[in-house]
Amino acid sequence: MATPLTLPGICWPLHASTGHLAVTTSHITGHFRAGAGEDAIIVCDLLPAGKFRNGAARHWCRTHQCYWGTQADLAGCPSAQPMQCRQHASPMGYVLYPTLFDPSQFHATTLRLGQDGLIRLRARAADGGALFSRDLPALAIDCRALPGLFPRDVVQLNVTPAAAQAFAAALQAGAPLDCSDCARCGHPHLDLGDFALAPHRRHSCGHCGHDASHSAAPIVSTPLWRLRHHITQCF
Ligand SMILES: [Zn+2]
Ligand SMILES: [Zn+2]
Ligand SMILES: [Zn+2]
Ligand SMILES: [Zn+2]
Structure with a gap:
């Protein structure tokens, strides 16, 4: 895939039970076809988030609003590659250059x-x-x-x-x-x-x-x- 672009924007998962509205940056990084839509692929933003119940290290993907670090996640993600959550290829809603009110x-x-x-x-x-x-x-x-x-x-x-x-x-x-x-x-x-x-x-x-x-x-x-x-x- 082409190099992702970092632009002023808002993005949101199309299906999630939590969200992240109070953001610390006005920019998003991903692949966009237009100025707005529901088909952006946005890069993961993973950070350490405690442990799973079984003691395994857990991460949280702020982009896709899901945890990372299950056996399936580890198996699907060779250590040489950047970490990606299971939703990394899910299309997301987005608006580039949003109105700032x-x-x-x-x-x-x-x-x-x-x-x-x-x-x-x-x-x-x-x-x-x-x-x-x-x-x-x-x-x-x-x-x-x-x-x-x-x-x-x-x-x-x-x-x-x-x-x-x-x-x-x-x-x-x-x-x-x-x-x-x-x-x-x-x-x-x-x-x-x-x-x-x-x-x-x-x-x-x-x-x-x-x-x-x-x-x-x-x-x-x-x-x-x-x-x-x-x-x-x-x-
Ligand atoms: Zn709640
Ligand atoms: Zn926040
Ligand atoms: Zn993710
Ligand atoms: Zn918090």
Whole structure:
């Protein structure tokens, strides 16, 4: 395969129960056919994440949101090659050169999920009140404008279709929403799919793979919850 490209972008697994929105880099590395789509191949981002129950060393792939290090993983990955998780060839959703939205520059900001799956961003410029209106597959919220909401190493909060859908579904179902931070790395936890509809206490971290952070009560966790004081209407 050709050399992967590193570009400003947002990517997300098409099927995952956790996600990683609060990113420490605005760039992604992979193979892209267009400016946006659901067919990107993104390189693994593996980091040590404790041990499996049988004592074997475990890694977490931040890109594909899965653990690595089972016997099958080891057998499929000769030591001379770079480590790859079992999802390394799975197509991913992506947007290159995403809109970077700075909430401090706007007021009356609303984010909604359209029938077409696009995220509708509407806002008024703080200076002059001009309407800012975009329909986007995904976007990034500039966290430098929101000190204290997330750990200092977070540069932006990615709003992905999966996160928007999960948040909207949890709101509609009346699930208790909150945002639980990882006990190890402090990054905010995101529940997706069925986890966004079934409140639970034990959360596993999409940033570092730590799987034993507990919220005080059973909740559905999403970092988007933290935006509620900065965005007038969020899904
Ligand atoms: Zn993070
Ligand atoms: Zn991977
Ligand atoms: Zn959870
Ligand atoms: Zn963590």
